[in-house]
Amino acid sequence: GAGVSQSPSNKVTEKGKDVELRCDPISGHTALYWYRQRLGQGLEFLIYFQGNSAPDKSGLPSDRFSAERTGESVSTLTIQRTQQEDSAVYLCASSPRQGAGGYTFGSGTRLTVV
Amino acid sequence: KNEVEQSPQNLTAQEGEFITINCSYSVGISALHWLQQHPGGGIVSLFMLSSGKKKHGRLIATINIQEKHSSLHITASHPRDSAVYICAVSPHSGTYKYIFGTGTRLKVLA
Numbered sequence: 001g002a003g004v005s006q007s008p009s010n011k012v013t014e015k016g017k018d019v020e021l022r023c024d025p026i027s028g029h030t031a032l033y034w035y036r037q038r039l040g041q042g043l044e045f046l047i048y049f050q051g052n053s054a055p056d057k058s059g060l061p062s063d064r065f066s067a068e069r070t071g072e073s074v075s076t077l078t079i080q081r082t083q084q085e086d087s088a089v090y091l092c093a094s095s096p097r098q099g100a101g102g103y104t105f106g107s108g109t110r111l112t113v114v
Numbered sequence: 115k116n117e118v119e120q121s122p123q124n125l126t127a128q129e130g131e132f133i134t135i136n137c138s139y140s141v142g143i144s145a146l147h148w149l150q151q152h153p154g155g156g157i158v159s160l161f162m163l164s165s166g167k168k169k170h171g172r173l174i175a176t177i178n179i180q181e182k183h184s185s186l187h188i189t190a191s192h193p194r195d196s197a198v199y200i201c202a203v204s205p206h207s208g209t210y211k212y213i214f215g216t217g218t219r220l221k222v223l224a
Contacts, residue, residue, distance in 0.1 A: 031210070033210060040216075041216065042116075042200070042214035042216045042217065043200070043202070043214040044214075045210070045212065048211075056210075056211075058211075059211065091157060093157075103147065103159045103162065104159065105149070105157035105159070107157075
């Protein structure tokens with residue numbers, strides 16, 4: 001597609017439920033990043049995928065968070081047993097390759113855990 | 115103290131004014147990004163800088179590596195420039211673990 005597409009745009013879930021967030025990067029972008037932005041705070045790095053290399057998961061805040069990416073296409077971020085502190089905007093970005101610029105963000109998924 | 119500091123945190127300007135947003139950082143970097151975040155969360159990458167100055171339309175970004183400082187200037191500001199402007203640095207060569215500032219909220223009044 002023309003840009004980075006994220007779905008859903010908004011998600012309200014009950015505490016304890018699992019959620020899946022989807023990111024569809026720009027075609028041909030090998031690098032894909034997930035970030036989280038809590039209310040009033042800066043962006044926090046969560047996870048990075050580069051092609052078929054092992055992802056860097058060092059930013060994931062707990063083992064309730066996981067992410068997958070099939071090749072150089074869609075990625076899903078899964079949060080299990082959601083907690084209220086998981087409420088945030090989850091942003092996905094992609095770039096042609098790491099460090100190349102051309103860094104494009106999706107419009108994010110606003111997650112609210114009630 | 116945050117590794118990336120932006121000032122001001124909030125800025126209100128009249129249409130047509132020249133605007134400057136500052137970013138100071140305390141780590142060695144290989145690149146610095148200026149991002150624009152619209153209401154609703156969408157983020158656009160405005161510039162990536164590693165030295166000097168870049169210009170795109172009414173936007174100008176400069177960086178001084180020795181002073182660990184960057185500025186984003188908006189000339190002839192317009193209400194559509196109203197957004198949050200975020201500075202992000204890449205602390206080591208090739209790393210993607212950008213460190214983000216908390217942003218500058220700009221409101222341009224007609």
